[in-house]
Structure formats: C-alpha cells, structure tokens
Amino acid sequence: MAAENDFVKDITKKSVDFSAWYVDVVKKAELADYSPMKGMMVIRPYGYEIWELIRDQLDRMFKESGHRNAYFPLFIPESFLQKEAEHVEGFAPEVAWVTVGGGEVLEERLAVRPTSEAIICSMYSKWVKSWRDLPILYNQWANVVRWEKVTRLFLRTTEFLWQEGHTVHATAEEAEEETLRMLATYRTLAEDYLAIPVVTGRKSDSEKFAGAVRTYAIEMLMPDGKALQAGTSHNLGQNFAKAFNIRYESKEQKLEYAWQTSWGATTRLVGALVMTHGDDSGLILPPRVAPIQAVIVPISAGNWKETVLPQAQKVFSDLKAAGIRVFLDDRDAYTPGWKYADWEMRGVPVRVEIGPKDIDKQQAVLVSRLDRKKSFVPWDKLAEELKRLLEKIQGDLYAKALAFRDASTHELGTFAELKEAMAGGRGFIRCGWCGGADCEAKVKSEAAATIRVILDKPEPAAKACAVCGKDAPHTVLFAKSY
RNA sequence: CGGGGCGUAGCGCAGCCUGGUUAGCGUACACGCUUGGGGUGCGUGUGGUCGGUGGUUCGAAUCCACUCGCCCCGACCA
Numbered sequence: 271m272a273a274e275n276d277f278v279k280d281i282t283k284k285s286v287d288f289s290a291w292y293v294d295v296v297k298k299a300e301l302a303d304y305s306p307m308k309g310m311m312v313i314r315p316y317g318y319e320i321w322e323l324i325r326d327q328l329d330r331m332f333k334e335s336g337h338r339n340a341y342f343p344l345f346i347p348e349s350f351l352q353k354e355a356e357h358v359e360g361f362a363p364e365v366a367w368v369t370v371g372g373g374e375v376l377e378e379r380l381a382v383r384p385t386s387e388a389i390i391c392s393m394y395s396k397w398v399k400s401w402r403d404l405p406i407l408y409n410q411w412a413n414v415v416r417w418e419k420v421t422r423l424f425l426r427t428t429e430f431l432w433q434e435g436h437t438v439h440a441t442a443e444e445a446e447e448e449t450l451r452m453l454a455t456y457r458t459l460a461e462d463y464l465a466i467p468v469v470t471g472r473k474s475d476s477e478k479f480a481g482a483v484r485t486y487a488i489e490m491l492m493p494d495g496k497a498l499q500a501g502t503s504h505n506l507g508q509n510f511a512k513a514f515n516i517r518y519e520s521k522e523q524k525l526e527y528a529w530q531t532s533w534g535a536t537t538r539l540v541g542a543l544v545m546t547h548g549d550d551s552g553l554i555l556p557p558r559v560a561p562i563q564a565v566i567v568p569i570s571a572g573n574w575k576e577t578v579l580p581q582a583q584k585v586f587s588d589l590k591a592a593g594i595r596v597f598l599d600d601r602d603a604y605t606p607g608w609k610y611a612d613w614e615m616r617g618v619p620v621r622v623e624i625g626p627k628d629i630d631k632q633q634a635v636l637v638s639r640l641d642r643k644k645s646f647v648p649w650d651k652l653a654e655e656l657k658r659l660l661e662k663i664q665g666d667l668y669a670k671a672l673a674f675r676d677a678s679t680h681e682l683g684t685f686a687e688l689k690e691a692m693a694g695g696r697g698f699i700r701c702g703w704c705g706g707a708d709c710e711a712k713v714k715s716e717a718a719a720t721i722r723v724i725l726d727k728p729e730p731a732a733k734a735c736a737v738c739g740k741d742a743p744h745t746v747l748f749a750k751s752y
Numbered sequence: 753c754g755g756g757g758c759g760u761a762g763c764g765c766a767g768c769c770u771g772g773u774u775a776g777c778g779u780a781c782a783c784g785c786u787u788g789g790g791g792u793g794c795g796u797g798u799g800g801u802c803g804g805u806g807g808u809u810c811g812a813a814u815c816c817a818c819u820c821g822c823c824c825c826g827a828c829c830a
Binding site for chain 2: 280414418499572607
C-alpha cells in the first residue's frame with residue numbers, strides 16, 4: 271500500500287482494520303489516551319478542544335430556546351434512585367456505589383450518578399408549587415459514571431462527559447413539544463456542525479430510556495455499517511412526577527402532576543466525528559468543530575526566518591483577525607513534509623503554505639485536507655478564499671457522509687434478506703414492523719440487529735412486517751448498533 | 753460475563769516453540785553537521801527489572817499457575 275500519496279505512516283489503514291484504525295487515530299491525533307483505571311480515558315487538550323466547540327454550540331442553542339444551566343450533586347442516595355421502578359431496574363446493573371465516607375460506613379449508600387433524573391426530580395418537587403412556576407427548563411453539564419462491561423475510547427467509557435436537560439411542563443402537549451424541539455436541536459448540531467447526517471425517530475419499548483414514556487433519538491451510520499446513537503430525547507410523561515411527587519396547582523385550582531422531559535448528548539460525538547470523516551491519513555475535522563481550522567506551514571529553506579517567517583506571521587495575524595482559528599507551525603526541528611503529514615493526521619481542514627516562491631509572487635498556497643488539492647491565492651484575498659474553502663469542506667464532508675449513509679440504507683422486505691444484510695455489509699435496513707416485541711426479539715437474537723428508530727412519517731410506508739408478514743403499522747430502521 | 757487474540761524501550765515489532773554471554777531491530781527522543789515546496793541524510797548517544805505475582809530450574813522474556821490490561825466477536829448500554 272505504498273501509494274504515491276501515502277504520507278501518514280503510523281496509522282493502520284481504515285479499510286484494513288477499522289477498529290485498529292480508530293484507536294490509532296484517537297491516540298496519534300492526541301485526542302485521548304487510556305488511563306490507569308480500566309475503561310476510563312484521559313481526554314487530551316486537542317480532543318477536549320473539539321468537545322468544547324461542540325459543547326459551546328449546544329449551549330448556545332439551549333440558551334436560545336430558553337434553557338438555563340444548573341448543577342446538581344454527583345451522588346444520589348439509593349432510596350432516591352429506587353423511587354421510579356423502571357428507572358432503577360434499568361440502571362442498577364451499571365451503577366458505582368459509594369459505601370464509605372470519611373472512614374465511616376455510610377448508613378445509606380450513594381450512587382455515583384449514572385444520570386440525574388432522581389436527584390433533580392427530588393429538587394423539582396420542592397420548587398414546583400404553582401402553574402406559574404412552569405415550565406422549568408434546566409440543563410446541566412456534568413460527568414456521569416456507568417460501569418460498562420466493554421469500553422471503547424469516546425464511544426463507551428466508564429465515565430463520560432455530557433449534558434442532560436431536565437424540564438418540567440404543565441401539560442402533556444408541552445412536554446412532547448419540548449422533547450421534539452430538543453431532538454431537532456441535536457439534529458441541527460449533528461448535521462450543520464458535525465457534518466454527520468442523522469435519522470431521527472422514536473425508540474421501541476425495548477430500547478427506550480428506563481422510566482420514559484417515549485424516547486426519541488438521532489442515529490448515525492458509521493463506516494463499518496454499524497449505527498451509533500448520538501443523542502436522545504425522552505418524554506418522561508408523569509412517571510417521575512408521580513414517583514417524586516412533583517405537583518402544581520393549576521389555574522383551575524386543581525392539584526396536577528407535572529409533565530417532564532430529559533435529553534442528553536455526550537462526548538461520544540467526538541468518536542462519531544473521528545469514524546465518520548477520518549481516512550487513511552488520520553482525522554478529518556469539519557471546520558466548524560475544528561480547534562485549528564487552518565495551519566500555516568512556512569517553507570523552511572535557506573534563511574527562511576528572515577524571509578518567509580515574517581510574512582507567515584503577518585498572514586497568521588490577518589487570518590486570526592478575520593475570525594479564523596489558525597495556527598502557525600514555525601517549529602524549526604521539522605521539515606515541511608513532516609509537518610504536512612503531522613497536521614493531516616490531526617485533521618486540520620486546510621494547510622496554508624508560504625515559501626520563497628510565494629514571497630516573490632505575493633501569494634500563499636491553500637491545500638484542502640480532503641483531496642490535497644492546491645490553490646494559489648494572493649495575500650489580499652487569503653482570508654476570503656480560506657473562509658470559502660472551509661465552508662466548502664464543511665459541505666463536502668456532509669455530502670460524502672450522506673452519500674455513504676444513503677448507499678448503505680437498504681429497503682428490504684423479508685427476514686432472510688435482513689439476516690443476510692446483517693451478516694454482510696450491514697447498514698440501515700428499512701422495513702416494516704408489526705409492533706410486536708416477539709418479532710423485534712427474533713431479529714435481535716438471529717440477526718444481531720435492533721430497531722434503531724421507528725420512522726416518523728415514512729415515505730413510502732412499508733406494508734408488511736419483515737419478520738412475521740402481518741400488517742405493519744410501523745416502518746423502522748434496523749441496524750447493528752455500537 | 754462467554755469465545756478468540758495480544759502484552760518485550762514513548763510507538764511498531766523480532767526473540768519464546770527447542771530455557772543458557774551484556775535482550776535486539778525500526779521509529780521516536782538528545783546532541784552535532786547536513787537538509788528543507790510531501791515524514792532529509794550521516795554520525796554519536798539516552799532509554800527496557802520483557803504487564804504483574806507466584807512456581808519449576810543451577811539458570812526464566814522463554815516452561816507452569818494465577819492475575820491485570822488492551823483489541824476483536826457475542827450478551828448489556830450513550
């Protein structure tokens with residue numbers, strides 16, 4: 271595989287071993303590393319900067335829709351967790367417990383939060399009295415712990431970072447509206463910022479959040495044909511309100527249980543970025559979430575520090591002033607070629623080369639990370655052209671991911687076809703479902719696939735259940751999931 | 753947690769089957785010169801209690817037992 275443009279040499283080829291490639295990219299691009307504790311990772315600055323860009327964008331969108339940030343405790347008393355029956359049953363197997371504090375055995379053990387419904391709802395029951403208190407639209411940025419048996423960098427770790435929104439409403443309609451609004455927010459983040467197309471829809475009962483009435487999700491399709499759940503939005507109905515006694519007095523002077531939602535997205539999104547856009551040379555970051563959007567590589571020839579470097583520095587400050595996240599790689603120890611490979615591995619969308627020839631011509635060379643295509647741009651047009659190129663890359667990445675997703679989504683009618691697809695190239699299988707848990711379970715046990723989403727208003731709608739052949743009120747997407 | 757694979761220098765590996773000098777190679781790192789528009793070249797160096805514990809043996813990276821970690825395939829999950 272020593273192809274002509276095979277410049278990055280210490281990464282397993284994506285096509286050869288996808289899992290090894292993924293780990294290589296995460297580690298070589300210095301996004302994260304394994305820690306001494308099993309299943310727990312260290313997010314390194316470059317990885318964290320990506321998360322910060324995602325986080326900041328989500329935070330802006332949350333605030334635009336009226337949400338406020340708050341912070342609730344890390345520990346949850348066991349009795350609180352047990353108030354909602356389905357909830358505790360769903361999370362109990364993966365909870366870490368604190369049993370000793372300050373050298374004393376605790377009277378009641380404390381759960382390290384796997385999610386915060388219990389602790390937040392206990393506070394909401396104190397704060398909600400009247401219809402005038404509603405809605406409550408809070409979000410928190412936090413870490414949670416889930417004792418997973420199998421972990422993978424970013425995709426599933428024992429501790430992870432996320433946001434969890436928790437809202438309280440006066441009516442069922444408002445809660446459903448909120449649930450769908452936040453689902454749409456996640457879609458916007460994924461498609462417009464991460465450049466990853468998603469399908470949205472409802473989860474089947476077996477896949478829904480423990481304690482929710484309805485769970486919606488955004489699902490992405492990864493290059494290995496497996497689906498990644500990248501954000502969830504739950505309509506909790508009155509389940510938690512009843513368990514935690516969250517009641518308000520209505521305008522009609524009646525005591526009513528409130529209606530709630532919760533929704534979350536995690537650092538898993540960073541893993542989704544890596545898998546979706548990366549290639550054999552490493553990471554490719556969509557410009558909108560790239561900590562470094564353009565890297566300037568001065569060509570270090572001869573007395574370059576006197577000739578080339580000053581111009582590179584000027585370009586750097588011009589681009590920075592134009593609002594571009596730019597980095598000047600003036601390291602003396604490395605040759606230009608080495609730097610090219612290094613920054614490609616780290617996924618920087620555009621490289622700006624400035625050398626002696628460019629000084630003469632008053633230009634710079636822009637090179638796209640996507641296709642290594644070069645363009646020669648006069649200094650006075652540089653910021654403008656670079657912005658245009660960044661937007662183009664953002665769009666191209668999305669288009670590429672969308673084309674893959676569409677090509678990997680198959681309309682299939684029978685169980686045999688479904689099984690065959692799962693054994694082969696996988697992907698999304700679009701088919702009918704009667705709604706029966708038996709049929710769903712059969713697909714899971716025999717084809718290792720689950721219903722990722724029940725599609726909202728499928729066009730065309732499937733006629734018959736792919737498993738049992740009976741009438742299919744639902745059209746669903748089956749896939750093998752992460 | 754079941755099945756499989758792998759742990760030897762920061763990273764990638766050889767050595768192990770068949771126990772025996774001072775444990776090698778590539779790369780990275782440090783220094784010098786050289787070079788510089790796709791991982792420059794040459795030289796000199798630094799760096800390893802061979803994942804851990806215990807055992808067998810005169811002697812263990814090598815054989816045995818246990819254990820920890822990582823990866824893949826299943827069951828559980830964001």
